[in-house]
Amino acid sequence: MKYYDYHCHSNISFDGRTPIAEICASVIKAGGSGVTFTEHIECAQDFPHGGLLDWQQYHSEIEQARKMFPDFSVGMGVEAGWQPLMQPQTEAAVKAGNYDFVLGSLHYIDDLPIYNGAFSEGKTLKQAYSEYFAVLLAAVSEMVDFDVLAHIDLIRRDEQLPKVDFIYNDYADYLDPLLKQLIERGKGLEVNTGGWRCGCYEPHPAPEILRRYRKLGGEIITCGSDSHVPRSLFYRIKDAYGLIEEAGFKYISLFEHRQLKQVPFK
C-alpha cells in the first residue's frame, strides 16, 4: 500500500513555517509516497494579503520539489476557508490557481475561531456542537468549488470544551443531510489525523460519522495530517488508513488536476 498525506501546510500558508522541499524530504523519510499541499486561502480582512497566497512562489516551489523528488508525488492544492462575505474572492482564487485538489473548510463562525474556545464561550457543549453543525451544513450548501470537506467535526478540537465520546444521534438532524449532500454532489470526506494530536483521542471525523458516510453510500475519502510543523508531518497516516479500511471503505482517494482517482486498499 502506498501512503499519502493529503493535508499539509508549508510556509506558503500564513501559519506554516517549513519549506515545501523540506516537507517532501521528511515525508519520504517517514515512508510516504506523496504529499498534497493544501495551503490556506482564508479571505478575511485581518489576514496577511487578504488571506490569499503567493501563487508564483507556491508554483515555483512545487515545480522545484517535483524535480528534486521525481519518484514522489507532489500535489499542489488549497484549503479554501468559508468566509460568507468573501465567497466570490475565494472561489475566484481557487479557480485561477488551477490546483490539483481543493479542501473545503469552516474555521470561523462570525469571525470567531472554532478551535480555541472563542466561538464556544458561554455555550454548553451541546449548544456549541449544534450551532457549529448547523452553520457547517448551511456553509457547505453554498460552497461551490471543492473536492473534499475537511475536518467535519472540527468543533471537537475546541480547547475549552470537554473531550467526550461523540454521539451521532445527537446531531443526526444536521449530519445526515450534510453527508447525503456530499454524496449527492460527488464530494468526499476527509480523515484528518490532527484530531489525535489535538486531544480528541481519535482522528476527525468521529468513527460514527465515518461509518454513517459509508453506510449512506459515500466512497470518497482522503487522509491527511493537517501538519503545520515538521513534527506532525505524516502523523499516524498509516493508522488512519487502517481505520478507513475497517470502516468499510474499499478505496483511498487521490486527486490530480481535480480528477478523482480511487486506489483500492487491496
Ligand SMILES: [Zn+2]
Ligand atoms: Zn483546516
Ligand SMILES: [Zn+2]
Ligand atoms: Zn489545514
